[in-house]
Amino acid sequence: xxxxxxxxxxxxxxxxxxxxALRKVRLxxxxxxxxxxxxxxxxxxxxxxxxAPLPMLILLDLKLPRLSGIELLRWIxxxxxxxxxxxxxxxxxxxxxxxxxxxxxxxxFYLIKPAAxxxxxxxxxxxxxxxxxxxSGKEMPGEGS
Amino acid sequence: MxxxxxxxxxxxxxAIISVGCAMLLKLDFGPWLGEESPFLLLFxxxxxxxxxxxxxxxxLATLLATLGTDYFFxxxxxxxxxxxxxxxxxxxxxxxxxxxxxxxxxxxxxxxERAEIEAAEQRRSRELFRNTFExxxxxxxxxxxxxxxxxxxxxxxxxxxxxxxxxxxxSFQSITYPEDLPLDIDAxxxxxxxxxxxxxxxxxYFRKDGTVVWADLAVSLVREPGRPDYFxxxxxxxxxxxxxxxxxxxxxxxxxxxxxxxxxxxxxxxAELRAFTYSIAHDLRAPLTSMQGLAQALMDDYGEAMxxxxxxxxxxxxxxxxxxxxxxxxxxxxxxxxxxxxxxxPVSLExxxxxxxxxxxxxxxxxxxxxRVERPLPAVIGHVATLQQIIANLISNGVxxxxxxxxxxxxxxxxxxxxxxxxxxxxxxIGIAPEYHERIFGVFERLHGVAEYPGSGIGLAxxxxxxxxxxxxxxxxxxxxxxxxxxxxFSIHS
Numbered sequence: 001x002x003x004x005x006x007x008x009x010x011x012x013x014x015x016x017x018x019x020x021a022l023r024k025v026r027l028x029x030x031x032x033x034x035x036x037x038x039x040x041x042x043x044x045x046x047x048x049x050x051x052a053p054l055p056m057l058i059l060l061d062l063k064l065p066r067l068s069g070i071e072l073l074r075w076i077x078x079x080x081x082x083x084x085x086x087x088x089x090x091x092x093x094x095x096x097x098x099x100x101x102x103x104x105x106x107x108x109f110y111l112i113k114p115a116a117x118x119x120x121x122x123x124x125x126x127x128x129x130x131x132x133x134x135x136s137g138k139e140m141p142g143e144g145s
Numbered sequence: 146m147x148x149x150x151x152x153x154x155x156x157x158x159x160a161i162i163s164v165g166c167a168m169l170l171k172l173d174f175g176p177w178l179g180e181e182s183p184f185l186l187l188f189x190x191x192x193x194x195x196x197x198x199x200x201x202x203x204x205l206a207t208l209l210a211t212l213g214t215d216y217f218f219x220x221x222x223x224x225x226x227x228x229x230x231x232x233x234x235x236x237x238x239x240x241x242x243x244x245x246x247x248x249x250x251x252x253x254x255x256x257x258e259r260a261e262i263e264a265a266e267q268r269r270s271r272e273l274f275r276n277t278f279e280x281x282x283x284x285x286x287x288x289x290x291x292x293x294x295x296x297x298x299x300x301x302x303x304x305x306x307x308x309x310x311x312x313x314x315x316s317f318q319s320i321t322y323p324e325d326l327p328l329d330i331d332a333x334x335x336x337x338x339x340x341x342x343x344x345x346x347x348x349x350y351f352r353k354d355g356t357v358v359w360a361d362l363a364v365s366l367v368r369e370p371g372r373p374d375y376f377x378x379x380x381x382x383x384x385x386x387x388x389x390x391x392x393x394x395x396x397x398x399x400x401x402x403x404x405x406x407x408x409x410x411x412x413x414x415x416a417e418l419r420a421f422t423y424s425i426a427h428d429l430r431a432p433l434t435s436m437q438g439l440a441q442a443l444m445d446d447y448g449e450a451m452x453x454x455x456x457x458x459x460x461x462x463x464x465x466x467x468x469x470x471x472x473x474x475x476x477x478x479x480x481x482x483x484x485x486x487x488x489x490x491p492v493s494l495e496x497x498x499x500x501x502x503x504x505x506x507x508x509x510x511x512x513x514x515x516x517r518v519e520r521p522l523p524a525v526i527g528h529v530a531t532l533q534q535i536i537a538n539l540i541s542n543g544v545x546x547x548x549x550x551x552x553x554x555x556x557x558x559x560x561x562x563x564x565x566x567x568x569x570x571x572x573x574x575i576g577i578a579p580e581y582h583e584r585i586f587g588v589f590e591r592l593h594g595v596a597e598y599p600g601s602g603i604g605l606a607x608x609x610x611x612x613x614x615x616x617x618x619x620x621x622x623x624x625x626x627x628x629x630x631x632x633x634x635f636s637i638h639s
Contacts, residue, residue, distance in 0.1 A: 013435035020442060063427035092430035094474060095422075096481075114438040 003130045004030045006055035008040045008072070009090070010064055017117040018059065018090070025121045026134040029056070037067025041075060048081035055085070056129045059120070062091040062098055070098075073105045086127055090116055156198030160206040163190040163197075168213045184239045187214065191243045195250030203247030211240050284360075284380035290337055290373045292316035304360070304382045306352035317378070322349035322357060336366045337373050347383065359387040415484070422480045425473055433473070437466040468595070475603040478534070479588060482610045487528040489615065494522035494568060494635075497529060498557055501537045512553055514544045519558035525566050525635035527615045535611040535619075536570070538604040539631050543572030545598055546629075565617075566637055571630040577623040586619070608633070 005022070009015050015033055022031060032055070034040040047054055058076070062069035069089065077083050088109035089102050102110055108127070111120055125131070151159075167190035187210040195203035216225055219232040228236065278285055284301030286294050293316045302309050305320065321329055325348040332344035344364040349357050361381040367374045440462045448456055498518055502509070509516060536557075543555040551573060560567040577585060577592065584590050586609040591602040612619040612633045623629035 011431050011435065013439060014431070017435070017438040017442065063431070091427075092434045093426040095426045095477060098426070113434040114441065117438045118441075 003132060004032055004053075004055045005057050005059060006032050006034065006040065006043075007059045008034045008037065008064065008069070009059070009061045010035045011061070014061070014090075014113065014117075017114070018120065021117045021120055027121060028132045028134040029130075036065040037069065037072040039066075041067060041072055044076065044082055045079075048079060054082060057124065057127070058085055058087045059090050060087055062089060062093060062102070070101055070105065073102065073107060077106050086129070088120075088124060090120070151198065156202045157205060159197045160190075160194035160202035161209065163193040164206045164209040164213065166190065167210070168217065172217065184210075184214065184235075184242075187239070188243065188246065191246055192250060195247045196254065199254055200247060200251035203251060204244065207240065207243040207247055210243065211236060214239065282381075284382070286376075286378045286380070288317060288364075288376040288378050290375065292318050292333065295375055301380060304352075304358060304380060305350055306354055306356075311353070320350050322351060325349050332364070333376075336364070336376070342366070347387075358382060359384045418480065418484060422477055422484065426477055430470075430473055433466060433469055437463065437470065440466060468599070468601075472601040472603070475601040475607070476588075479603050479607050479610065482531070482607065482614055487531060487614055489526050489528055491524050492527040492529055492532060493524045494532075494559060494566075495520060497527075497532045498522060498536055501533050501540060504533075505537060505541060508541065509544060512544045512547075514553035514555060516540065516555045516557065519556065522557075522559045522568070523561065523566050523637065525568075525637055527635060531611045531614060535608050535633065536568075538608050539570040539633075542604060542631075543570060543574060543629070545600070546574040546593075547572070548575060564636060564638060566635045568633045568635065569630055570632075571628065573628045576625040576627045576629055577621060578625050579623075582621050582623065585621070 007015065007018055009018065019031060022029075034043060044054070046052075060069045060073065064072070067075075069091070073087060073089075076085060076087065086108045088111055089107050090111050090113060091098065092113045093099075094112055099110055109123060111123065116123075164187065167186040171186050191203055191206045191210060194206035212225070215228065215232075215236060216223060219228055219236065221227060278296075278298050281298060281300060284304045285298045286301055287296040289295050294313050297309060297312045299309070302312055305312060307315070317329065318326065325346075328346060329348065332341065332346070335341040336344060342365065344362075346362050347359065348362055349359055352358050359382070361383045363379045365377050367377060440459055444456070444459050444463065448459070451459065495518075502516060502518075540555055540557075544553045547553045554573045556569070556571045558569050558571075560569065581592055585592065586605050588606040589602040590606070591600070608631070609619045612635075616636055617634040619631065619633045621629055621631050
């Protein structure tokens with residue numbers, strides 16, 4: 001899990017677009033995708049219990065099945081072992097209510113789709129994280145990673 | 146017969162006449178009466194004067210009788226105050242006896258008069274009591290210390306539905322509604338113990354026919370020296386009033402119930418609106434976001450490889466999704482005006498206008514528009530964010546709906562009118578025909594094609610709804626080719 005980015009997103013189109021964006025800047029950190037809030041919660045709880053390496057960054061959608069992004073965020077911030085994990089919200093909603101609730105819970109970034117698909121990495125680079133990049137070469141658009 | 150009933154002249158006249166008559170009789174019948182009892186008839190005259198006229202006339206009669214006797218009957222006759230020893234003594238004795246008789250007679254008279262007055266007063270007071278008791282509009286009873294009725298009036302019998310004799314067989318305890326009895330008995334005990342002088346309450350009685358009557362009760366205790374004698378109880382029938390009160394209470398209850406129902410309905414509607422907007426913000430926008438992202442990815446990654454026509458189609462997809470994006474955002478902004486609670490406070494229109502102008506400066510510059518603000522603008526009661534949205538929409542409107550050949554000129558000014566302020570945003574644009582003046586404030590109402598004047602059709606709906614949320618309203622004065630003058634009314638007091 002080290003150096004891993006945890007993407008919690010139920011819409012496969014959005015997963016595809018985020019993966020494309022990361023691929024475009026040749027980011028080689030492994031990406032793990034979770035399709036609902038409960039799955040992500042179980043995964044993080046397991047890692048914390050086993051003292052296993054945690055993901056270095058969480059990209060979190062707000063509208064998720066079972067457990068919403070806000071509920072998951074509240075849980076993360078309340079769990080001592082993972083409370084400090086950097087979390088970036090990645091959402092389609094520009095609603096003030098959503099934005100305020102996320103910041104109240106101590107989110108690090110609030111990025112709005114679709115613009116965020118292109119700018120996500122530019123913005124997240126300000127975080128001092130163990131980023132790793134593939135050696136430059138011809139980009140292979142459309143290919144899964 | 147009392148002295149007070151006769152005139153003064155009558156009383157003294159009777160005294161003089163009775164003495165005169167006694168003198169005449171004595172003169173005429175002197176030989177038969179004899180010398181030895183010269184005063185007998187005169188005593189009678191003094192007595193009549195005292196009886197008829199009181200002390201004053203009796204004294205006058207005594208003096209007249211004394212002088213008359215001296216003159217006519219005592220030796221030497223026909224001379225005043227020239228008497229022998231024996232006659233003087235007799236006259237003096239007569240004088241003393243007559244005066245004593247007068248005094249006793251007058252005292253007797255006064256005592257009798259007083260007694261008569263007192264008797265009359267008692268009669269009047271008894272009558273007064275009986276009238277009050279029987280003719281009063283309220284029920285009255287005398288009640289024994291143990292609670293039995295001693296005396297009741299007709300009105301009380303009517304209120305309780307009993308005959309007089311029937312009611313006298315009852316006590317207040319036997320006809321009081323059970324729930325109200327403990328308070329009554331407690332008050333009875335306290336009054337008997339001397340801890341309370343009076344007791345008043347609203348209570349219920351059972352009528353003879355079993356129905357319940359509401360009464361306004363007032364009780365006082367009458368004491369003999371050393372012991373309670375009886376209660377005086379006054380009872381008014383307040384059943385009608387109680388029934389009205391009950392009706393009002395039921396009405397209020399049902400009104401409260403209806404208000405609660407309405408509030409609940411509104412709460413539900415509000416919750417539905419929230420769910421609806423949440424769904425637009427998240428669920429509806431998710432596929433839109435995919436379309437925007439994927440179309441852009443297609444353009445970015447394969448644009449160069451595409452034929453020109455394919456590129457054009459892709460561009461149109463991107464534009465359409467962008468428009469839909471704007472519309473959903475504006476719709477959410479509009480619904481925000483229904484959802485959110487606005488705290489109204491005094492706001493300076495001038496600072497709001499300045500902030501808006503700073504925010505849309507790039508848009509204004511791009512259109513080469515001029516905006517003139519007629520300062521100063523007053524303060525109004527409003528909400529900063531909502532006001533900014535309204536004014537931004539009106540200025541953007543003025544800048545947008547202009548002939549391509551014309552440079553937009555916007556004038557912002559305020560008009561004071563007593564308690565209200567009217568803010569004008571005037572433009573030199575294409576104008577609006579009168580038949581559309583109302584329609585333009587509706588949601589998604591558009592007068593022009595998207596290609597001509599792009600937009601979501603929600604801007605003016607936000608202006609109207611926003612003004613309403615601030616307690617005012619908005620309108621327009623315009624005709625085609627003459628520009629438009631939009632106005633918003635604000636109040637200046639909360």
